[in-house]
Amino acid sequence: MTDVEELVADEGRLEWDTPLFRTALAQFEQAIPYADVNESIAERLRYPERSVMVAVPVRRDEGHVEVFPAYRVQHSSVLGPTKGGIRYDPHVSLGECAALAVWMTWKCSLLRLPYGGAKGGVRCDPRALSPAELQRLTRRYTSELMGVIGPQEDIPAPDMATNEQTMAWIMDTYSMQVGYAVPEIVTGKPVALGGSLFRHEATGAGVVMVIERACQRLGWNFPGQRCVVQGFGNVGGIAAQELASKDAAVLGVSDISGGIYSEAGLDLGAVRAWVAAHGTLEDYPDVQHVTNSELLELPCDILVLAALEGQVTGENAPRIDAQLVVEGANGPTTIEGDAILAERSILVLPDVLTNAGGVTVSYFEWVQDLGRLFWTRDEIRARLAEKLADAFDRVWALSEEKGISLRQAALVAGINEVAGALKARGIYP
Numbered sequence: 001m002t003d004v005e006e007l008v009a010d011e012g013r014l015e016w017d018t019p020l021f022r023t024a025l026a027q028f029e030q031a032i033p034y035a036d037v038n039e040s041i042a043e044r045l046r047y048p049e050r051s052v053m054v055a056v057p058v059r060r061d062e063g064h065v066e067v068f069p070a071y072r073v074q075h076s077s078v079l080g081p082t083k084g085g086i087r088y089d090p091h092v093s094l095g096e097c098a099a100l101a102v103w104m105t106w107k108c109s110l111l112r113l114p115y116g117g118a119k120g121g122v123r124c125d126p127r128a129l130s131p132a133e134l135q136r137l138t139r140r141y142t143s144e145l146m147g148v149i150g151p152q153e154d155i156p157a158p159d160m161a162t163n164e165q166t167m168a169w170i171m172d173t174y175s176m177q178v179g180y181a182v183p184e185i186v187t188g189k190p191v192a193l194g195g196s197l198f199r200h201e202a203t204g205a206g207v208v209m210v211i212e213r214a215c216q217r218l219g220w221n222f223p224g225q226r227c228v229v230q231g232f233g234n235v236g237g238i239a240a241q242e243l244a245s246k247d248a249a250v251l252g253v254s255d256i257s258g259g260i261y262s263e264a265g266l267d268l269g270a271v272r273a274w275v276a277a278h279g280t281l282e283d284y285p286d287v288q289h290v291t292n293s294e295l296l297e298l299p300c301d302i303l304v305l306a307a308l309e310g311q312v313t314g315e316n317a318p319r320i321d322a323q324l325v326v327e328g329a330n331g332p333t334t335i336e337g338d339a340i341l342a343e344r345s346i347l348v349l350p351d352v353l354t355n356a357g358g359v360t361v362s363y364f365e366w367v368q369d370l371g372r373l374f375w376t377r378d379e380i381r382a383r384l385a386e387k388l389a390d391a392f393d394r395v396w397a398l399s400e401e402k403g404i405s406l407r408q409a410a411l412v413a414g415i416n417e418v419a420g421a422l423k424a425r426g427i428y429p
């Protein structure tokens with residue numbers, strides 16, 4: 001057994017035991033000695049409160065029926081409804097959803113949003129499904145979850161391979177079942193249905209707000225920083241665009257097909273236009289093409305991980321050639337990778353802080369829907385910048401005060417908020 005396995009091995013948690021859930025628990029154990037939490041509360045926080053597994057039958061366009069396993073995990077409801085994305089991906093599992101739900105709890109409490117964490121997903125290959133099949137899948141998955149989601153219970157949002165349209169289908173299915181329009185059941189929906197301005201850009205823009213704040217603290221000049229971004233979807237695509245718009249040099253980007261690199265910097269407008277036309281970065285002209293693993297090792301100042309989990313590992317961390325690693329995705333650095341980056345004095349901006357822009361504007365969307373009163377884009381952007389700066393400053397100060405990593409500090413800040421609420425409420429009945 002490795003140290004990590006020993007740290008989290010417990011037969012009581014076998015149901016959720018996957019590499020990602022171990023990572024989430026190991027991070028929790030690394031933070032707990034610095035948090036203000038007694039052991040009985042810590043033990044409650046090691047378990048998700050509720051885990052739901054459903055089978056989703058979908059009639060394929062050719063006529064036959066296929067069944068997809070699907071999940072929804074709610075980690076903590078002590079501070080309010082649970083909140084978290086829904087992903088469609090071939091690797092979705094109960095343990096993956098549980099890990100992502102745990103991180104959502106720390107993210108929400110770190111940002112002082114009145115939510116706990118949740119995550120859900122359907123194990124499928126979304127690229128192999130037609131829009132009509134995706135709609136049937138989404139509507140049946142929503143129907144299966146009717147008893148556990150709700151505007152005061154659990155509020156879904158987009159994640160990998162789900163988007164505004166997916167949220168619109170969920171909102172419609174839920175609303176048809178209860179008999180009236182319930183926009184506040186999901187966030188990240190189209191503005192026409194009560195979605196928020198700036199939600200689409202919020203995670204990527206928030207990533208860059210956090211990078212800018214870190215550069216200020218480190219005494220770095222933000223313009224001119226050489227950046228590489230893995231992932232060119234909602235988070236990575238927007239983050240790359242924001243970096244370029246603020247005069248950082250984006251040298252490399254990637255999607256599932258691989259990466260593109262230019263030492264002179266990429267023309268992001270042209271790259272976006274290519275992806276809009278071709279759906280992929282593959283065959284983009286006049287640049288160097290690299291694999292995703294080569295992209296991670298390109299020399300740069302700032303490496304933004306905005307694709308998926310488990311990208312920087314014990315194997316490749318010794319070769320990462322960046323000064324700052326930025327977690328736009330959830331869980332992109334393994335425990336072993338994290339330890340090696342720390343040894344090499346490469347600073348990591350942790351996911352629960354760095355990609356919290358999405359859930360923060362989701363919270364703004366929910367508040368606007370509940371109040372039926374909508375805010376301007378500038379107001380939303382300014383409120384987001386304020387929330388992220390406040391969280392960043394608290395994390396930085398805690399990290400200096402206790403001599404711990406930014407990740408440990410972010411988790412300690414989040415855990416303390418949840419633990420305080422659990423202590424005050426006690427155990428029912």
Ligand code: NAD
Nearest residue numbers: 159160161203231232233234235255256307329330355358
């Ligand atoms: P997305 O589906 O819009 O984009 C994902 C990107 O990663 C795409 O460019 C895809 O081609 C690429 N990708 C997929 N598999 C890959 C692989 N095996 N290797 C390399 N690249 C691959 O998803 P997103 O919403 O941008 O989410 C990305 C990450 O950010 C996820 O970890 C998600 O949980 C996290 N996140 C998203 C949000 C949000 O608001 N969308 C908020 C917080 C965190």
